[in-house]
């Protein structure tokens with residue numbers, strides 16, 4: 001634990017915020033965010049979200065009020081439907097400044113990031129959308145920001161039990177996915193809670209469902225990592241993604257998609273998708289973060305560590321697989337449902353009730369790709385699968401072989417082909433199919449990182465993913481069971497294109513302060529105790 005006093009933390013945080021909001025860093029620093037004790041300081045007052053940029057500073061009250069403390073409000077919009085319809089985003093794709101941008105649910109998302117007892121940073125720094133930082137792991141296309149485009153994932157619900165509404169002008173949040181999948185799979189509303197009995201952060205999207213619980217539900221959640229919401233809907237509407245178009249024709253797509261948690265990075269949001277909780281409750285603060293309790297740097301999003309995801313989950317977390325597996329068989333009393341013999345899906349079979357394909361956050365799933373990796377004993381995890389993966393060059397879903405020159409795209413093609421193989425095997429018949437299947441694909445992340453949204457490689461990555469979806473739908477058609485299945489298609493975040501001419505790092509500005517810190521991500525600033533200061537646990541105030 002840090003030995004810095006609350007007064008020291010506050011003073012050093014102020015130095016960090018001042019340094020990062022200097023006008024000469026304005027091209028690369030979009031916003032700096034943190035939390036403070038509520039100014040009123042009364043009993044029961046919780047922390048309050050703060051945001052600053054070179055234009056000014058604002059306190060974001062839980063009731064939605066923006067209290068400008070200095071200069072101008074750096075968060076002029078929180079509209080989750082900003083830059084819609086999609087033509088508006090395409091006409092003005094950025095790079096844009098914070099005053100032209102929108103940051104949906106700013107206060108609640110900032111508060112969640114800072115709610116973990118030992119792993120939350122002291123300050124989070126957001127790159128401007130234009131910032132290009134390949135020397136620190138950045139790409140042509142990037143995500144991670146609180147802003148609306150990088151936080152907007154698609155959300156499509158389709159098939160059995162879903163209202164056929166087509167594309168509607170609405171949005172949801174990624175934390176709504178877990179309770180929606182659980183509800184479709186038969187989990188009663190009273191059971192949509194964490195292990196401590198507290199309600200989830202998300203809510204079931206019942207507006208788009210039929211209302212009656214499904215008998216013998218068969219639900220498939222599909223994740224296309226980093227799939228850009230606007231471009232996915234645009235390509236589907238123009239006939240280029242026939243699989244997605246078919247899902248929309250038999251259901252509903254939200255024009256505003258689903259808003260990710262902050263930071264809008266992969267493992268934070270895969271965990272939010274599958275637990276219904278924000279990072280402050282589920283514990284996966286970022287793809288990389290620091291745990292003050294253990295002094296360890298946690299690298300959660302890496303092919304070598306995905307199979308260890310359960311290690312980072314906080315004790316109160318329940319995954320959607322655990323919620324569905326806790327359903328009570330017919331005839332047995334259910335403490336959450338007083339109706340005697342209330343209809344429940346029957347688990348009376350040997351096949352898996354829950355399945356988790358190519359997804360890190362798999363705890364509790366009866367079938368799981370990551371469990372097979374754990375059982376194999378390969379210490380390097382999925383990174384060590386190598387020669388067990390199919391040959392990318394022979395993939396029948398690849399739209400342009402030239403993309404295989406990108407090693408990440410090539411590996412994703414192998415992994416996604418293996419994912420489709422697993423899906424076909426799991427779905428040999430309706431009777432043996434899982435009640436809930438989660439199917440994650442990654443090539444869309446590779447395509448969007450490589451070229452940014454709307455690039456040829458990004459669009460081909462969506463076409464490749466759609467080809468695998470069509471292949472799977474054909475498989476279900478062959479079994480004659482497609483209309484018995486409910487589908488949910490989403491992603492974990494959006495993407496924006498950077499500007500290769502906008503480079504640089506905020507690190508020298510922090511080093512000039514001459515205070516000990518860690519910068520993980522980069523973007524998560526942890527203030528550290530002075531190295532020569534004797535450790536004094538009695539002085540610990542954090």
Ligand SMILES: [Zn+2]
Nearest residue numbers: 225226266492
């Ligand atoms: Zn991702």
